[in-house]
Amino acid sequence: MNSKQKRTIILILIDIALISLSVLWAYLLRFEYSVPSFYWQFVPYAALSYALLTVLIYHWYHLYKKIWAYVSVGELYTLIKANVISTAVLLITNHIVQISVGKNIIPRSIFLISFFIMTLAIGGSRLAWRLFHDRFFLGDLKEGDRRTLVVGAGDAGALVIKELRNTTHFYPVAMIDDDPEKLGLEILGVPIVGNRNDIPRIVKQLKVQDIIIAMPSVSRQELRKIIDICKTTGAQVKILPASVKDILEGKLSVKIRDVSVEDLLGRDPVKVDLEEISDYLKGRVVLVTGAGGSIGSELSRQIARFHPKQLLLLGHGENSIYSIEMELRNKYPDLELEPIIADIQDKSRIEMIFRKYRPQVVFHAAAHKHVPLMEKNPSEAIKNNVFGTKNIAEAAHDFGAERFVLISTDKAVNPTSVMGTTKRIAEMFIQSLDKVSQTKFAAVRFGNVLGSRGSVVPLFKKQIEQGGPVTVTHPEMVRFFMTIPEAVQLVIQAGAMAKGGEIFILDMGNPVKIVDLAKDLIRLSGLRVDEDIKIKYTGIRPGEKLYEEILTKEEGARNTKHDRIFIAKPTDIDYAQMNEKITQLVDVLDNDDDTIKQKLKEIVPTYQYNPLIDKQKEKYEPVKI
Known part of the structure; x- marks a missing residue:
């Protein structure tokens, strides 16, 4: 079992516990802390059904793939929507059961009270984790430090995080990696919060000022795609050009440079024999x-x-x-x-x-x-x-x-x-x-x-x-x-x-x-x-x-x-x-520019002397290789 699966299971167990406790508390509030024995016997059924159904709906909405250290209004809205759906389904199911057996087994108010309690409990737990995370991990962000997102959670990314922590005014607040197995993990205390498609959202959400691409082995085509995403964010974009091997062997330091136009060509350089x-x-x-x-x-x-x-x-x-x-x-x-x-x-x-x-x-x-x-x-x-x-x-x-x-x-x-x-x-x-x-x-x-x-x-x-x-x-x-x-x-x-x-x-x-x-x-x-x-x-x-x-x-x-x-x-x-034509050029060197250009056109007939630029665009037909 990998770390991502373990994390998901732990979150599910926590949610089941919180929902079950919410149902129990709803019973206590409904009956003023004196629950009749008839209703008490159905508490485990109500708690378990509510918890399992809600967890399934959370899974359907991918809430267990979210990094709750970065919870936003959007995630909380999705959580509330999931709670509404599970509550509505259980209310309808309970009503059908009540008609079938002719008895009110679970009061409708239990579900309504549970809805509010579990929304506060689960939403509050997520929000509390974010506040704790911001305080614990980002608390040493000094004045003048620039909030930095590192793209690439491999060996190069780890070296960049270490270097940023030790020597620069860039402060790493999060990392990005396309490997889904790394989502939710941390490198030197910096969380991996999404893939390349999440970069614009993360930059906005975390107020990122700089993006550092730490993927020296990626192809030029892939690098261009990542840069195209980064340049829509408004953050400054930098890159680690050296390979990890060169850095570890001492050939190069962890030197981060600005993204250059060479990186934008979107193709690998020519290789020679x-x-x-x-x-x-x-x-x-x-x-x-x-x-x-x-x-x-x-x-x-x-x-x-x-x-x-x-x-x-x-x-x-x-x-x-x-x-x-x-x-x-x-x-x-x-x-x-x-x-x-x-x-x-x-x-x-x-x-x-x-x-x-x-x-x-x-x-x-x-x-x-x-x-x-x-x-x-x-x-x-x-x-x-x-x-x-x-x-x-x-x-x-x-x-x-x-x-x-x-x-x-x-x-x-x-x-x-x-x-x-x-x-x-x-x-x-x-x-x-x-x-x-x-x-x-x-x-x-x-x-x-x-x-x-x-x-x-x-x-x-x-x-x-x-x-x-x-x-x-x-x-x-x-x-x-x-x-x-x-x-x-x-x-x-x-x-x-x-x-x-x-x-x-x-x-x-x-x-x-x-x-x-x-x-x-x-x-x-x-x-x-x-x-x-x-x-x-x-x-x-x-x-x-x-x-x-x-x-x-x-x-x-x-x-x-x-x-x-x-x-x-x-x-x-x-x-x-050809030698004769070039020799003839000597005779016109001291003449005016028009005479010189006319002589050049005699040697190169395709020379468009005084071309009409507007017509050039209309007539242009590039010769393809």
Whole structure:
């Protein structure tokens, strides 16, 4: 017999005793403490029938599944209703028996008096337990402590309760768990009061200010479902990201963080074939351009795990390169690192670097990526994203690199911006170069990266901290989103899978509405949308789309052995012709923006120069993988 069954049996026995005593007291009151022997002989029958019937009705109304330490008006109303039904049934039954035998065996007043006594006794006992519980368990709630609900009553939940009790200003008042066997139990004095569907009720009932999700092993899909429930409550939502094993082994502390947008994607991260990656990186000289940026720095971190012979960190900004260099030197003291300050637009400098270090694997992450800025500075986008890529790619070809992976973007598909168009030209160039080179050239195309510099999420968080408003360009704008580790793992995996000329694409799930993302961040901060924090629509910026795409209609896609990675069908691009078109761009760099954009459109006919945004929404037909 488990603890839940024992608890139920104990409650039933207590109720039977209280109801029986109520009937006995009703007899004593009815006959002024002098019960005639004729009526006295029927007291056991009246008490037992009343008790058993009432307990059955309590069971029918699930009253034994309630946690009475948290009794509310709703539970008391249900109890009274159950008592009314049992009393009515016994009154009718007693009347039928009275007609059959011709005698008044049990006075009707006994049932009526019993009803009031047992309602007061049972309801009072439940209420008394709640008052006792609040006094005993919540009595040490100090001023400034935040009433906290912990979701997950497993090992992680127990560690969180212990940590909260010892070190923080969060005070655990209750726990939630989907295992019905745990309902009614306690962990370190904190009761388990329901499942995930009870969270809104419990938050309201117990005046919960913070919710901590202590379920580090749950899938992203399940985590998203739980967060969706939590964000309707108005409480601040936090999460325990580390596994219990890591905590117990001392690798990590019980560190609770705010729920991030990564947790809202509702899908598990991409997993890579570590053995395959290790084979092509181990013992190689690896170059990462843009190594100080969000993607480049994470690439460098993950590549370092696979024991390259030498890792070259190339970037234009000395501070960012210094930062990633120091981080990697501390974490991988035996790794041979070479920080390189260089501009990818400087062809001779790039050739000198390749001649000196002879990189075998190249990850090209250096780029200008800010859409509105590049819209105002198209010549700089061309210099960096087109000419810079050309310099790195040709150096990789000339000096015999084994593999070259270009970091691209979904904005290169049917581009409406200068940035997207220059990235599409970069894709086209490496595909054309692959046809004449021994180096395996490939590109990786993905959507917006959460948390990267210049992305929308850090902006939203800062605006929320400042009290709003949160600025959204358009209520219908949607984007595909990835985490930085996901994007980087895809890039590294693509390098392993590349045979030459491919554009690899990640299945990024469903696109996310930017305004929904903003609302989620506001709610998860414990604030109310349009009350505490306003949302302000600022209008679509130059070069932006309402919707992003991941494939052109001409490309199509085919599967790979990785179930989350697809390959766009290679396009037939002649290297000499492509080289000539890029060379012609030099002649227009000093011209006005319109002339430059017209030239870009000649190279990428799908470039929607000055697109009509309203019509774009009507014509939009996403290409599905």
